[in-house]
Amino acid sequence: MRSPLRAIGRRLRRLWRREDGTATIEFTIFVPIVLVIFVAAIEAGAYMIRHVMLERGLDLVLRDFRLGRLNSLNHDQLRDRICDRVSLISDCRNNLKVWMQPIDPASWSDEQQLLSHVYCGDRNDPLNSRPPGAIAPGGSNEIMLIRICVLESPMFPSTPLAMRLRADSRTGDYELATASVVVNEPQ
DSSP states (O other), X not given: OOOHHHHHHHHHHHHHHOOTTHHHHHHHHHHHHHHHHHHHHHHHHHHHHHHHHHHHHHHHHHHHHHTTSOOSOOHHHHHHHHHHHOOSOTTHHHHOEEXXXXXXXXXXXXXXXXXXXXXXXXXXXXXXXXXXXXXXXXXXXXXXXXXEEEEEOOXXXXXXXXXXXXXXXXXXXXXXXXXXXXXXXXX
């Protein structure tokens, strides 16, 4: 008479030696890793393209500004001109903020000031109010600092790249910001 435990042991040994299904194990381990890398690459590419388009739109508008074609613009007109030249930014006219102010070259020394005061969202800090963009046109021959920013939604918010971006607590959108310096032409 055979022992039931011995029969179960033999069956388990036979099951352990079988090799069918091993490709399934490799598939379930490696495919998620490959998919995460692929999706993160798409997210990084979309982020870079949006940022480059934002910088390009600002540069095109500032070219007209440097040439003296844009003498008196308010915040909305400057924002609309930038949005006309920017693609791939969703709802640009409602999301883009523009700051323009003269800077004093004698007292201005920190390069980080370019983007330190750009405030699109709360950046995961407590948000009291969302300050609007502001424009101070400056005078003739004055150096002007122009900063713009926009909040954009990540395509795949659960990827490691999107989770590392500083997001707005209300919307989960990440911030795209750029800045430039121009000189007002003499009049």
